[in-house]
Amino acid sequence: AQTVTQSQPEMSVQEAETVTLSCTYDTSESDYYLFWYKQPPSRQMILVIRQEAYKQQNATENRFSVNFQKAAKSFSLKISDSQLGDAAMYFCAYRSGGGGGSQGNLIFGKGTKLSVKP
Amino acid sequence: KAGVTQTPRYLIKTRGQQVTLSCSPISGHRSVSWYQQTPGQGLQFLFEYFSETQRNKGNFPGRFSGRQFSNSRSEMNVSTLELGDSALYLCASRGLVGNTGELFFGEGSRLTVL
Numbered sequence: 159a160q161t162v163t164q165s166q167p168e169m170s171v172q173e174a175e176t177v178t179l180s181c182t183y184d185t186s187e188s189d190y191y192l193f194w195y196k197q198p199p200s201r202q203m204i205l206v207i208r209q210e211a212y213k214q215q216n217a218t219e220n221r222f223s224v225n226f227q228k229a230a231k232s233f234s235l236k237i238s239d240s241q242l243g244d245a246a247m248y249f250c251a252y253r254s255g256g257g258g259g260s261q262g263n264l265i266f267g268k269g270t271k272l273s274v275k276p
Numbered sequence: 277k278a279g280v281t282q283t284p285r286y287l288i289k290t291r292g293q294q295v296t297l298s299c300s301p302i303s304g305h306r307s308v309s310w311y312q313q314t315p316g317q318g319l320q321f322l323f324e325y326f327s328e329t330q331r332n333k334g335n336f337p338g339r340f341s342g343r344q345f346s347n348s349r350s351e352m353n354v355s356t357l358e359l360g361d362s363a364l365y366l367c368a369s370r371g372l373v374g375n376t377g378e379l380f381f382g383e384g385s386r387l388t389v390l
Contacts, residue, residue, distance in 0.1 A: 195381075200383065201364065201383050201384050202279075202381055202382065202383045202384075203366065203368075203379075203381035204381070205378050205379070205380075208378070249319065263309070263321050263324060263332050263334070264309075264311075264319075264321065264379065265321070266311075266318055266319035266320075267318070268318045269318065269319075
């Protein structure tokens with residue numbers, strides 16, 4: 159079974175600084191997708207960034223980028239120029255790329271609570 | 277475009293009762309997934325429905341059930357409530373058939389079991 163581990167329950171960053179959130183996963187599959195979701199205090203989960211396992215290039219979305227190390231099964235999220243609005247719970251998630259009924263099944267890590275200090 | 281809507285947002289039940297939660301996906305989305313979120317267990321997958329058929333189910337007891345209607349709206353039901361069922365129940369919808377379909381989440385239904 160696949161597992162996702164986030165080893166940092168809480169992180170703190172100064173506004174305008176850069177912070178990296180860690181995520182490791184375990185799988186025997188070769189086809190899969192990795193995601194970072196953000197859950198602000200209002201509780202609605204929002205997709206931050208997505209990485210397809212078959213792509214070697216790291217995904218980037220504005221101030222958010224990932225460091226995807228497939229061999230090491232590591233998928234960290236870097237937030238540059240942190241803003242107060244970035245404060246939230248961040249969840250790393252895995253989804254099998256296989257067909258059948260697995261497409262909606264995300265496996266989440268326990269989350270990292272990010273605080274941003276003004 | 278309206279987002280994923282979940283009702284009710286908050287509810288309190290007592291042990292032994294049953295509860296029904298509702299989820300309206302984004303217009304045009306035909307897939308709806310349900311997750312349970314608790315401080316101890318985190319986010320756990322309950323089940324996914326697509327075109328009124330359950331496609332996948334997580335490791336939850338039979339007290340947890342769901343269904344999807346022809347308009348893609350979904351309901352989940354928990355019977356014989358236990359204290360441990362207290363959680364935030366999240367619904368997510370997906371539009372694309374392909375594997376890259378992003379999940380869009382609702383704000384959740386907060387269930388408290390007394």
